[in-house]
Amino acid sequence: MPTRRPTILLQLLAAVLLGLPSQAWAMHISEGILPPGWALLWFLVAAPFVGWGVVQIQRRKAIDPAYIPLLGIFGAAVFVFSCFPIPVPVAGSTAHPAGTGMSAIFLGPFASVVVAFISLLLQALFLAHGGLTTLGGNTLSMGVLGSFSGYAAFKLGRLLRLNLFWCGFLAGMAADLFTYFGTAGEMALALHGTQPLLSVLGQIYLAFMPTQIPLSLLEGAVTGGMLVYVHKHRPDILRKLKVLGEVRA
Amino acid sequence: MKRWLVALSLGLVLVAHPALAADQPKWPGVDEVVVEKFAKELGREAREPYINTDQGDLLLFLFALAGATGGFVIGYCWHKLFVAGKTERESPN
Numbered sequence: 509m510p511t512r513r514p515t516i517l518l519q520l521l522a523a524v525l526l527g528l529p530s531q532a533w534a535m536h537i538s539e540g541i542l543p544p545g546w547a548l549l550w551f552l553v554a555a556p557f558v559g560w561g562v563v564q565i566q567r568r569k570a571i572d573p574a575y576i577p578l579l580g581i582f583g584a585a586v587f588v589f590s591c592f593p594i595p596v597p598v599a600g601s602t603a604h605p606a607g608t609g610m611s612a613i614f615l616g617p618f619a620s621v622v623v624a625f626i627s628l629l630l631q632a633l634f635l636a637h638g639g640l641t642t643l644g645g646n647t648l649s650m651g652v653l654g655s656f657s658g659y660a661a662f663k664l665g666r667l668l669r670l671n672l673f674w675c676g677f678l679a680g681m682a683a684d685l686f687t688y689f690g691t692a693g694e695m696a697l698a699l700h701g702t703q704p705l706l707s708v709l710g711q712i713y714l715a716f717m718p719t720q721i722p723l724s725l726l727e728g729a730v731t732g733g734m735l736v737y738v739h740k741h742r743p744d745i746l747r748k749l750k751v752l753g754e755v756r757a
Numbered sequence: 758m759k760r761w762l763v764a765l766s767l768g769l770v771l772v773a774h775p776a777l778a779a780d781q782p783k784w785p786g787v788d789e790v791v792v793e794k795f796a797k798e799l800g801r802e803a804r805e806p807y808i809n810t811d812q813g814d815l816l817l818f819l820f821a822l823a824g825a826t827g828g829f830v831i832g833y834c835w836h837k838l839f840v841a842g843k844t845e846r847e848s849p850n
Contacts, residue, residue, distance in 0.1 A: 536788065536792075537792060538788060538792060538793060538796075538803035538804075539803060539804050539805065539806050539807065540801070540802070540803050540804030541792065541793070541796045541801050541802075541803050542801075543801070574838065574842065577834035577835075577837040577838045577842075578834070578838065580830050580831070580833070580834035581830075581831050581834040581835055581838070583830075584826075584827040584828075584830040584831045584834075585827075585831060587823070587827050588823075588824065588827040588828070588831070591820075591823065592820075592824065593784070593786055595784045600784070601784060601785050601786060601787055601790050602784045602785070602786050602787070603786060603787040630823075632806070633808055634808070634810055634819050634823070635810065635816065635819055635820060635823065636806045636808075636809055636810050636811040636816060639803075639806060639807075640806075640807055691792070695792065695795060695796065695799075698801075699795075699796060699799035699800065699801055700799070701799060701800065703799075708795075708799070711795070712791065712795050715790070715791045715794075715795070716787060716791055719787050720787075741839050741843060742838060742839060742842065742843060742846075744846065745838070
């Protein structure tokens with residue numbers, strides 16, 4: 509019982525903190541911004557990643573029972589991260605991290621796309637956040653680009669023999685910055701009209717940067733810290749997930 | 758020391774949380790200052806969501822519910838992995 513009490517208190521505190529209501533300010537592309545053709549194209553591009561992610565989840569949960577609670581933790585974390593605004597005083601605006609870098613490391617990049625898709629769907633349905641027509645585009649930027657860039661950055665960190673914290677830091681940062689690059693790219697492709705594509709892309713992406721650079725640093729630190737925590741308390745999970753190898757922890 | 762650090766972090770989260778800000782419009786989101794602004798300049802405007810929950814306090818209630826549910830799921834699974842799971846793994850039986 510004495511070991512359970514702090515955990516229950518922690519759960520209650522987390523629920524209260526996360527449950528503090530706030531306005532839905534987000535980075536997702538809002539309803540109606542993408543023309544129908546582009547919206548459909550992004551759905552078609554994102555769909556195979558979501559489909560293969562579902563297959564991967566089925567396979568991994570059959571092999572390892574600890575995969576289900578991991579899916580619960582990182583699924584809920586991506587949902588919460590990607591809809592709760594964080595004020596960035598240097599930019600005077602709010603935005604949110606993606607969380608897909610962390611979920612890609614622990615769940616695998618394809619499963620992380622599924623988690624992002626479900627989070628975005630729930631936000632579009634119930635939280636007036638993002639949109640149903642822009643769900644494909646938002647899944648592509650936050651799910652596909654965020655997860656795969658985060659996973660690739662983590663692998664690069666391992667290749668460079670960085671310690672576990674810095675591998676996670678790179679993953680978190682890359683996921684955040686590439687998510688916004690995806691959002692800027694989708695908007696520029698669909699809306700640049702007669703203006704040069706790269707110029708529009710650059711303008712939109714640069715406009716995100718004052719808010720996103722500080723947030724990507726925060727996301728990197730959280731991802732790195734999470735990896736170090738899991739390594740300290742349940743290193744067997746990282747071994748099973750093949751996250752640990754020759755990495756210095 | 759650890760307890761103080763945790764208390765300080767929680768305090769910072771509470772102080773920095775936009776829900777507690779007296780004047781929320783001071784902190785516009787990047788959707789407003791970047792996504793919708795550029796879309797408008799390039800000839801597209803955001804439309805109302807198909808299911809518009811942004812009515813009165815309904816959206817705030819749904820955010821509170823989503824946050825509380827997310828927090829509970831994280832806490833429950835966390836306990837399963839890092840408290841019960843750890844004890845189970847360390848037990849000789």
